[in-house]
Amino acid sequence: MADHVLVFPFPLQGHVISMLKLAELLSLAGLLVTFLNTDHNLGLLAQHSVAYARLVRSPRFRFRSIPDGLEDERPRSASRLLDLAESLQTRSVGPYKDLLLNLQRRDGEGHGGWPALTCVIADGIMTFAVDIASEVGVPAMFFRTVSACSIWSYLCIPELLRTGELPFPGITTIHYTP
Secondary structure (H helix, E strand, C coil): CCCEEEEECCCCHHHHHHHHHHHHHHHHCCCEEEEEEEHHHHHHHHHHCHHHHHHCCCCCEEEEEECCCCCCCCCCCHHHHHHHHHHHHHHCHHHHHHHHHHHHCCCCCCCCCCCCCCEEEEECCCHHHHHHHHHCCCCEEEECCCCHHHHHHHHHHHHHHHCCCCCCCCCCCCCCCC
C-alpha cells in the first residue's frame, strides 16, 4: 500500500491553493493524501472550488477539517492574520492532535482501508503543526508557499550583508512609531 501524507496549509487562500496543488501532485505520484483544512475553509472549497469537485472523487485523496476556533461570523482574511494564527495555535491544537493520533492507527475511524499516517507536510508558518506531529511520532516537514523569487531573496541576504550592500549605504535606519 502507498504511503499516507497529511497536508496542512495555513487557512488563507494563497496558502490553501498552493498546498492543494502540492497535495494533488503527491496524489498523482501515487501517495495517499489527506488534505486538512479548517471547517470554514473546507466549506468554501466545497462550494467554490473546481479542484475540490475533482479531488473529492479520487480514491487517493480525502479532505478532513478541524475548527479554527473563531466564531462563524468573524472575518477570516489577511487583515486578520494574527487573530487567525493565534486562534489556530490555541484552539485547534487539541483537534489536530486527536486527528493525527487517529490517523496513526490503521483501524482509526474513517480510515476506509488507508494505511497509518507516514508524514505531515505543514505550512511553513505553522510551527505548532510540525511540533505536534513530532510529539506524536509522525515525521513532519514545512512547505513554504512563497514564490521562488522570495526564497531567492532570502538566500541572497547573507551575501548582501557580507559585501556591505545591506543595509543600503547612506540610508539611516527607519524607526517605526505606533
